[in-house]
Amino acid sequence: MSKDIIIEHAVKRYGNLTIIPDLSAQIRNSELFTLLGPSGCGKTTLLRMIAGFNSIEGGTISFSGQVINKIPAHKRNIGMVFQDYAIFPHLTVEQNIRYGLKEHKVPKPEADARVESIMKLTKIDIYRDRLPENLSGGQQQRVALARAIAIHPDVLLMDEPLCNLDAKLRVEMRGVIRDIQKEIGITTVYVTHDQEEALAISDRIAVMNRGEIQQIASPHTIYTRPYNLFVADFIGHSGFAYAQLKGKGPVRTLDFGNGYSVEMDNIKADAPEGRVIVGIRPEEFCVSKDPSRGFKSHISKSTYLGKYVIYFVDIKGVECPKGEDDAEDVFEISQDLGTATSLLKVGDDVSFEVYPHKINVFDAASGVSLIEGTSHEE
Numbered sequence: 001m002s003k004d005i006i007i008e009h010a011v012k013r014y015g016n017l018t019i020i021p022d023l024s025a026q027i028r029n030s031e032l033f034t035l036l037g038p039s040g041c042g043k044t045t046l047l048r049m050i051a052g053f054n055s056i057e058g059g060t061i062s063f064s065g066q067v068i069n070k071i072p073a074h075k076r077n078i079g080m081v082f083q084d085y086a087i088f089p090h091l092t093v094e095q096n097i098r099y100g101l102k103e104h105k106v107p108k109p110e111a112d113a114r115v116e117s118i119m120k121l122t123k124i125d126i127y128r129d130r131l132p133e134n135l136s137g138g139q140q141q142r143v144a145l146a147r148a149i150a151i152h153p154d155v156l157l158m159d160e161p162l163c164n165l166d167a168k169l170r171v172e173m174r175g176v177i178r179d180i181q182k183e184i185g186i187t188t189v190y191v192t193h194d195q196e197e198a199l200a201i202s203d204r205i206a207v208m209n210r211g212e213i214q215q216i217a218s219p220h221t222i223y224t225r226p227y228n229l230f231v232a233d234f235i236g237h238s239g240f241a242y243a244q245l246k247g248k249g250p251v252r253t254l255d256f257g258n259g260y261s262v263e264m265d266n267i268k269a270d271a272p273e274g275r276v277i278v279g280i281r282p283e284e285f286c287v288s289k290d291p292s293r294g295f296k297s298h299i300s301k302s303t304y305l306g307k308y309v310i311y312f313v314d315i316k317g318v319e320c321p322k323g324e325d326d327a328e329d330v331f332e333i334s335q336d337l338g339t340a341t342s343l344l345k346v347g348d349d350v351s352f353e354v355y356p357h358k359i360n361v362f363d364a365a366s367g368v369s370l371i372e373g374t375s376h377e378e
């Protein structure tokens with residue numbers, strides 16, 4: 001039976017080193033919950049704590065109300081697909097799947113039925129008598145997934161299960177994982193450092209950095225309304241500029257200090273006037289209808305990507321965070337070739353405006369979003 005996972009104030013230490021200082025998260029029953037973050041941020045560490053392979057130095061982890069801190073890994077009824085959790089090379093596909101059922105003492109008729117239905121679900125029934133060495137990487141991962149879910153685990157844990165596959169197969173297999181997870185409705189914690197993969201498959205994503213959760217939200221919210229500068233920078237290709245937030249009341253002014261300003265009607269009521277950092281994604285710019293308005297920009301480079309073009313532009317007169325590196329002053333602007341009426345060229349001087357309802361505004365000191373309705377967790 002699928003269960004929810006409640007993590008409260010979890011702490012992980014290796015000797016004097018604190019990897020996870022104080023982490024809380026509520027993973028809902030049946031959801032596909034992804035831990036996403038840069039290498040070394042503690043994703044595998046946290047997953048292994050849930051699995052019972054890592055000790056927990058503080059706080060609690062519960063499955064549907066039962067604290068599992070002291071329950072050994074093999075009694076937690078967990079299904080696992082880890083990058084290095086290989087299927088048995090000397091057993092056939094069918095024997096691999098049957099293996100866990102024997103361990104769990106599932107009676108033979110029930111086991112037969114389960115093996116059949118899971119091989120069909122994961123589309124590996126035609127390879128049932130093959131050894132893993134005679135399967136492709138994607139087929140092997142299907143076997144690993146089939147074996148993990150055959151035991152009817154309470155939760156499914158997956159650590160970078162697709163990272164050894166080529167790009168096209170990764171995209172195919174993430175769809176397979178998503179479909180199967182939805183079909184059987186099992187609570188799943190999925191670890192990846194690939195943001196596109198996380199956005200594509202998750203119900204909710206926890207973005208982690210240095211052992212701390214930065215934001216928990218749906219892929220759409222994580223992308224469009226990052227809670228802080230770390231999330232805004234880690235996900236997608238935001239450019240950042242300093243601005244002054246001016247005025248009080250429902251409509252405020254963002255003044256970029258280069259003659260361009262925009263009116264904002266979605267800033268938190270208690271946001272003080274002063275210096276802010278504005279995050280702007282490539283698709284949040286548009287060419288100004290009136291060239292005297294907007295960011296005066298110079299297109300220095302472009303990359304053609306088929307469906308759209310990315311322009312690298314220098315914006316005149318804006319001050320950018322991390323300004324010591326010249327590259328940080330270059331903004332990416334995208335043009336959708338499906339709708340664009342005229343193309344821009346390298347060397348062009350163009351004025352761009354931003355869509356005020358799409359850009360994100362952060363407190364310059366704390367890095368926390370000042371957009372109304374944004375929250376750490378949803």
Ligand SMILES: Nc1ncnc2c1ncn2[C@@H]1O[C@H](COP(=O)(O)OP(=O)(O)OP(=O)(O)O)[C@@H](O)[C@H]1O
Pocket residue numbers: 014017019037038039040041042043044045046193
């Ligand atoms: N057994 C250990 N002893 C000491 N430090 C460890 C141990 N295992 C992991 N760490 C440290 O804990 C931190 C988090 O590691 P972890 O493997 O959880 O990162 P990750 O987010 O999974 O990264 P990646 O995306 O590279 O897999 C790292 O700094 C790592 O060096």
Ligand SMILES: [Mg+2]
Pocket residue numbers: 043044045
């Ligand atoms: Mg890892």
